[in-house]
Amino acid sequence: MSGSRITRERFADASVAVAVGVIAVLVARAGDRAGPLDLALIAAGSLALAAHRTAPRVVLAVTTGCLLAAALHAGPSAILVLPVVGAVHTAARSGYRGTAAAAAAVFLGGYVAAGSASAAAAREALLLAGWFLCAVVTGLADSNWQAYLRQTEQRALEAERTREEAALRRAGEERLRIARELHDSLTHSISIVKLQAGVAVHLARKRGEEVPPALLAIQEASGEAMRELRATLEVLRTDEPTGTPALLVERARAAGLVAELTVTGEERPLAATVDRAAYRIVQEALTNAARHAGPAKVAVRLAYGEGDLTIHVEDDGAADPAGPPAPGIGLTGMRERVTALGGTLDAGPRAEGGFAVRAWLPLQQQGDDEGRAGRFG
Numbered sequence: 001m002s003g004s005r006i007t008r009e010r011f012a013d014a015s016v017a018v019a020v021g022v023i024a025v026l027v028a029r030a031g032d033r034a035g036p037l038d039l040a041l042i043a044a045g046s047l048a049l050a051a052h053r054t055a056p057r058v059v060l061a062v063t064t065g066c067l068l069a070a071a072l073h074a075g076p077s078a079i080l081v082l083p084v085v086g087a088v089h090t091a092a093r094s095g096y097r098g099t100a101a102a103a104a105a106v107f108l109g110g111y112v113a114a115g116s117a118s119a120a121a122a123r124e125a126l127l128l129a130g131w132f133l134c135a136v137v138t139g140l141a142d143s144n145w146q147a148y149l150r151q152t153e154q155r156a157l158e159a160e161r162t163r164e165e166a167a168l169r170r171a172g173e174e175r176l177r178i179a180r181e182l183h184d185s186l187t188h189s190i191s192i193v194k195l196q197a198g199v200a201v202h203l204a205r206k207r208g209e210e211v212p213p214a215l216l217a218i219q220e221a222s223g224e225a226m227r228e229l230r231a232t233l234e235v236l237r238t239d240e241p242t243g244t245p246a247l248l249v250e251r252a253r254a255a256g257l258v259a260e261l262t263v264t265g266e267e268r269p270l271a272a273t274v275d276r277a278a279y280r281i282v283q284e285a286l287t288n289a290a291r292h293a294g295p296a297k298v299a300v301r302l303a304y305g306e307g308d309l310t311i312h313v314e315d316d317g318a319a320d321p322a323g324p325p326a327p328g329i330g331l332t333g334m335r336e337r338v339t340a341l342g343g344t345l346d347a348g349p350r351a352e353g354g355f356a357v358r359a360w361l362p363l364q365q366q367g368d369d370e371g372r373a374g375r376f377g
Contacts, residue, residue, distance in 0.1 A: 009053065010053075013050045013051075013052065016049065016050075017050035020046045020082060020083055021046030021047050021083075023082070024046050024079050028070075028074070033074045034070070034074045034077075035074065038070045038074040041069050041070040041073075042066070042083070044062070044066050045063040045067045045083050046063070046083045048063050049063060049087060052086075052090035053090075056087075056090050056093075057094075057096055059091070060087045060090075060091040060100065060103050063083050063084055063086075064084055064087060064103045064106065064107050067080045067084050067107065068107050068110045068111070071114045076111050078124075078128075081111070081128055084103075084107050084132075088103060088135040088136060089135040089138055089142075091103070091139065092135065092136045092138075092139025092140055092143070093139040093143045095143060097136060097140060100136055100139065101132075104132035104135070108128055108129060111125070112125045182229065182233060183233055186229055191226065193218065194222035194223055194226060197222055198219055201215055201219055245278075245279070248283055248286055248300075249286070252289075252290060255290055257289060257296075258296070258297045259286065259289075259297070260297075260299055260300065261301075261302070262299070262301045263301075263302045263304070264303045265303055265305060268304065270309065270363065271363065274309065274363060277337040277338065277341055277343075277361060278302075278309060278361060281313075281334050281345075281357070282313060284330045284333065284334055285313035285334075287330065288355070288357075292318070292319070292355070294318045296315040296318070299315075301313075307362060307363050308360060308361060310360050311361070312356070312357070314350065315354045315355055316353060317353075319350070334347070334359070338359050338360075341362065343359060343360050343361040344359070345357070
């Protein structure tokens with residue numbers, strides 16, 4: 001339960017308790033039988049209702065005792081029953097129906113004993129018994145309704161989790177299928193090209209001939225294509241990040257990129273889906289900077305908010321604001337990841353030059369995947 005909801009509930013409970021106390025005190029005072037002690041007992045028993053969520057049995061005992069003492073001291077009055085009925089209802093709603101019924105019986109017995117044994121008193125006792133019975137029954141009904149709502153919410157969460165797991169499983173199966181297809185088709189073809197180019201280069205050198213530059217370019221390009229294809233297949237076979245943003249920045253520095261990482265806010269574990277998306281966004285942004293920014297400085301900033309994570313990756317490279325680049329596969333993949341989590345993504349050239357990526361990710365899914373949490377915390 002969120003802190004704001006708890007605060008609202010406590011404020012509502014305190015407001016109801018104060019309202020009941022004010023009404024009971026004013027009515028008792030208007031009857032000209034209640035003295036200062038009786039008014040203090042009525043106020044204390046009524047205000048105790050504010051704590052009914054955290055200590056329902058204690059509230060029941062305090063309210064019943066205070067109001068029963070007031071009835072025995074100043075005489076019975078119907079207004080004294082109101083706070084006790086509320087305490088009985090909240091105790092029954094919290095699952096203490098036996099305790100609530102016993103407290104109602106004790107109060108009712110003392111209330112009748114404080115009055116006369118007339119027929120009117122008997123009718124009043126029956127009426128009050130009906131009030132207490134309604135308080136117990138409505139408390140039980142409220143308890144059952146809350147339990148039903150919790151079960152319904154839990155079933156909805158389970159169904160949503162099942163759908164998400166099924167979608168992730170299907171996505172994983174599709175990635176594996178694509179990886180197999182690429183491996184079986186492109187890997188073989190590129191290997192043949194590389195092999196044939198290598199043989200041609202070897203034969204040319206063996207015969208003492210000058211190797212054509214185009215042949216050397218084919219040999220080099222086929223080797224690079226094979227390495228990139230292997231890296232792509234590795235990514236397709238596993239979508240789990242294998243490091244942290246700090247490690248990504250260190251790798252970028254090792255590759256010759258001037259990069260720095262800044263983290264603000266309270267670092268903490270993230271839900272697996274958010275963690276994975278954040279890692280891939282930083283990874284793709286650094287990769288794009290290394291490929292397209294030229295000699296540039298890259299600043300990576302992670303800002304942890306109370307319920308969100310903001311990622312900034314900016315460089316001062318060669319991107320021109322007048323000619324925004326067409327979104328490629330990398331930017332499209334970033335946007336799809338962010339959109340799937342309910343976040344937003346802004347990516348494009350900066351007015352002062354260079355390129356900027358800003359992603360905002362809500363963290364509402366943290367409770368669902370907390371057990372699989374993160375490399376970011």
